[in-house]
Amino acid sequence: MFDFDATLPLVAIQFLLLVVVLNAVFFKPLSKVLSDRQDYVSSNNTEARERQDKAKRLAQDYSEKLSSSRRQSQTIITDAQTAAQKQSSAQVAEAQRKLQEQATSIQLELEQQKQAAFSALEKEVDTLSQQLLKKLLGPELAR
Amino acid sequence: MHFGSLLLNSFELQHLLPSAKLEVGHHLYWQLGGLHLHGQVFITSWIVIGLLLIASFAATRNVQRIPSGIQNLMEYALEFVRDLTKNQIGEKEYRPWVPFVGTLFLFIFVANWSGALVPWKLLRLPEGELAAPTNDINTTVALALLVSLAYFYAGFKKKGLGYFAKYVQPTPVLLPIAILEDFTKPLSLSFRLFGNILADELVVGVLVLLVPLFVPLPVMLLGLFTSAIQALVFATLAAAYIHEALEGHGEEGEAH
Numbered sequence A: 001m002f003d004f005d006a007t008l009p010l011v012a013i014q015f016l017l018l019v020v021v022l023n024a025v026f027f028k029p030l031s032k033v034l035s036d037r038q039d040y041v042s043s044n045n046t047e048a049r050e051r052q053d054k055a056k057r058l059a060q061d062y063s064e065k066l067s068s069s070r071r072q073s074q075t076i077i078t079d080a081q082t083a084a085q086k087q088s089s090a091q092v093a094e095a096q097r098k099l100q101e102q103a104t105s106i107q108l109e110l111e112q113q114k115q116a117a118f119s120a121l122e123k124e125v126d127t128l129s130q131q132l133l134k135k136l137l138g139p140e141l142a143r
Numbered sequence B: 001m002h003f004g005s006l007l008l009n010s011f012e013l014q015h016l017l018p019s020a021k022l023e024v025g026h027h028l029y030w031q032l033g034g035l036h037l038h039g040q041v042f043i044t045s046w047i048v049i050g051l052l053l054i055a056s057f058a059a060t061r062n063v064q065r066i067p068s069g070i071q072n073l074m075e076y077a078l079e080f081v082r083d084l085t086k087n088q089i090g091e092k093e094y095r096p097w098v099p100f101v102g103t104l105f106l107f108i109f110v111a112n113w114s115g116a117l118v119p120w121k122l123l124r125l126p127e128g129e130l131a132a133p134t135n136d137i138n139t140t141v142a143l144a145l146l147v148s149l150a151y152f153y154a155g156f157k158k159k160g161l162g163y164f165a166k167y168v169q170p171t172p173v174l175l176p177i178a179i180l181e182d183f184t185k186p187l188s189l190s191f192r193l194f195g196n197i198l199a200d201e202l203v204v205g206v207l208v209l210l211v212p213l214f215v216p217l218p219v220m221l222l223g224l225f226t227s228a229i230q231a232l233v234f235a236t237l238a239a240a241y242i243h244e245a246l247e248g249h250g251e252e253g254e255a256h
Helices: A007-137 B003-011 B039-060 B069-089 B095-117 B137-167 B172-210 B216-247
Strands: B029-032 B035-038
Touching (some): A007 B039, A007 B137, B039 B137, B069 B095, B069 B216, B137 B172
């Protein structure tokens, strides 16, 4: 069981050769593959992270722009609304004033016509009553 | 130490269950210019190395940004050993040690599981038997000595000769223990792995010998578990020792 002979050094040399050969055909190429993949993954990862940051920044930018334009539109709407309000109230006031004027002028005219009608009527009443009187009392008495 | 064969002879079952033969200490000897080699260790370790290389080539042949199939599996393995090394050695200095610790883990893991999963017995050898490379003491001692060399190299490279200061750092009284540690580390590393894997294969072998069906299955599952744990422990301890050499004296990375 314990017979040492030339097997020992030859196995040792053989093993060292195996180390050299495996280093050339196994350890080096596959380590390179692994480190390359590591580099690839990490570079992709940083790239993706950068892109994500960029996208986030863009989204924030856009949302800021959106909210500012929304605010702008709000102010425009309120401005327009107040302007329209003002205009409409001015127009309403103008119309009311005109209406008032017309109403007063019409009333005045009405009053004048009433006056005229009354005076005409009074004259008629006078003549009628004169005639009545003449008829009743006779023409000579009436004078 | 012909433990297994001894056991067999006592049961006299060899003729009955030829697939449940147990052999420890029998080796397929190869001659290489006067050197004795354990052939079965090399055969299985070549298969293990071949598996690792095929998996690596298949994983890196056509790399995708989104991994799938074998590339995913091998990336998982790489991340596992990288995290293991990082946890032990620390964020700052772990990088150059990933191939060493990672190869330790992968080789031991695949070797252990090959011993547990591949039915080596179906391949007959003229002598000895195929098994996990890690159940031969030569392999585990070789790996443990490499770990020792690695942490000495790490220490000297970081601090030069100042590395020796750690032997007398808190107090020179501990000098013998500090020196002893350099011997016990590879010893415990190698024997832990060797003992666990060999014992696992022996237990499975003995159980298969006694009850060939179903009963060995839980033990085999346990064997898979211990095999994985031993690979993890070996690699973790190697990284911990390297960390210790880089840091100077300090925490003890002892596990079981």
